[in-house]
Amino acid sequence: MKSINRRSVLLAGLGVAGTGALASCSTGSGGASPALLSPSGAAVAEAEEKRPSTGRVRSVNLTAASARLDLGDGVTAKSWAFSGQAPGKEIRLSVGDTLAAELSNQLPNRATTSIHWHGLALRSDMDGVPPVTQTAVRAGSNFTYRFITDHPGTYFFHPHVGVQLDRGLYAPLIVEDPKEPLSYDDEWVVVLDDWLDGVTGTPDEAFAELKQGMGGMGMGGSGESSGSSSGGHDMGDMNGMDMGGESMNSSSPSPSASASGGGMSMKFMFMGAESELLGGDAGDVKYPYHLVNGRVPTDPDVYSGKPGRRLRLRIINAGGDTAYRVALGDHKLTITHTDGFPVQHKEVDALLVGMGERYDVLVTLADGTFPLVALAEGKDANGMAVVRTGSGRTPKPTVRPKELNGTIMAAAQLKAADDVRLEAKKADRTHRIELTGGMDQYDWGINGRRFDMNDPAASPLLVRQGERVRLDFVNTTDMWHPLHLHGHTYQVGTGGPRKDTTIVLPKKTVSVFFDADNPGQWMLHCHNAYHGEAGMMALVAYEA
DSSP: OOOOTTSOEEOTTTTTTTOOOOOSSOSSOOSSOOOBOOTTSHHHHHHHHHSOOOSOEEEEEEEEEEEEEEEETTEEEEEEEETTBSSOOOEEEETTOEEEEEEEEEOSTTOOBOOEEETOOOOGGGSOOTTTTSOOBOTTOEEEEEEEOOSOEEEEEEOOSTTGGGTBOOEEEEEEOTTOOOOOSEEEEEEEEEEOBTTTBOHHHHHHHHHTHHHHTTOOSSOOOOSTTOOSOOOTTOTTSOOSSTTOOSSSOOOOEEOTTTOOEESSBOOOOEETTTTEEOOSBOOSEEEETTBOTTSOOEEEOOTTOEEEEEEEEOOSSOOEEEEETTOOEEEEEETTEEEEEEEESEEEEOTTOEEEEEEEOOSSEEEEEEEETTTTEEEEEEEESSSOOOOOTTOOOGGGGSOEEOGGGOOBOTTTSOOOOOOSEEEEEEEEOOTTTTOOEETTBOOOTTSTTSSOEEEOTTOEEEEEEEEOSSBOEEEEETTOOEEETTTSOEESEEEEOTTOEEEEEEEOOSOSEEEEEESSHHHHHHTOEEEEEEBO
16 A cells, blocks of 8 residues: 555545635634633523424443453453443434433543543533533443434444543444435444554553653654644654554554664554555554454454345444545445535545544445455554355455555545535634644644643633634644534535544645534544544633
């Protein structure tokens, strides 16, 4: 996967959608700090009451605890998971139903936790972000999340505490449409994940190493502070060195490496993860395995069906640091939705899926045995599952179907379906969201500041109920970032797809628009688990 010159790549607009004259500053940020709507205030309760409801309640119990997970092919990992499995058991309900999910925190070492319902426009006090919307759920305690699901689509849920996202605490959440317009015979939910927990260490250990930065490892190259002018891994004169990338195969973990400079640990930091599709540096972290539905590619998950049947795949990237290029060997994919919202249908060979993104696709199954491959973009490794409709050997775990080099689609090339496209309207307020920081000091931030969870309302991005809001994501760094907004979906550009998570390429700008119709306090952050935890977060808050 060294070159993409022969491929037809429809990525010209990625990272520049909706670019125009940027506002010189954010509006509405006066001198005195305005009062903010409480996540549990009357306005939030009133908005919930207005949501259409079926009156049905779907009750589930979710126990977060230590678990010995079977990843297949004799590989086990001691991790944290919901009710002993990863991905956790799928939750499925219909639009308008109320979800009542009781979380029981049985995690070790007195760890606190929460559940964030990724992509859902729900009531603010159920969004699961301590300390903004709730107090973290203490070990040995329970908390019940209760909210109306008001839009159909493919979603998932995970903690919003530290880097717990990169453990096994995640599961799909599917909200069905009783008036489903698509025609298909069956569904298959496909969850992608990059895995290190309980194999090479823990996410907390990985983050501790990354926080040292390349400067702390004597590898900073220029010696400059990594502000907005520096970002990705500066390889310097290290291009000829084997930094472990080639040994990152799909069947065995790579050995730990050490920096040749100061001899400091490089057990987790991935050097040389390069991707043209992502504009250069593809990621920070070495993962020994890439999983599809919790299985390693040497012992894959298998979907069994019949040739000629139409299958809906709901693809979720639950990873911490890896974008995946997804293709089904010898098949075309028709994209129908991204992040739960319908788009004008597009037929492609492969998808580029960033962390936190979801895609729904339709495929008409051929006769035989076919690999569904999730190529870890820039990391020379992959996850794999298998579609079996007839005879044929199970594909090799390192298979690279030709579709991976065909027509590749990312969200910037999609158009919103007519019934979900935002009405044309001038923005009432514009915020410039400058993505800053870099690998040298691992000081990822927004507008030059690292978010402080101990003082989350220090510099909020203010909005008012009923406003059309424009966010200009300005990536000044040398790495790509998947930007996720809680509690809302925005439109990419003036006619692009409705999304809650979008890829912003290095040195590029993406403008998105949303209607402020869900009062409360909401996080906006990079969905790279390590970038977000390092400080690439901001608070979008409604004025009281």
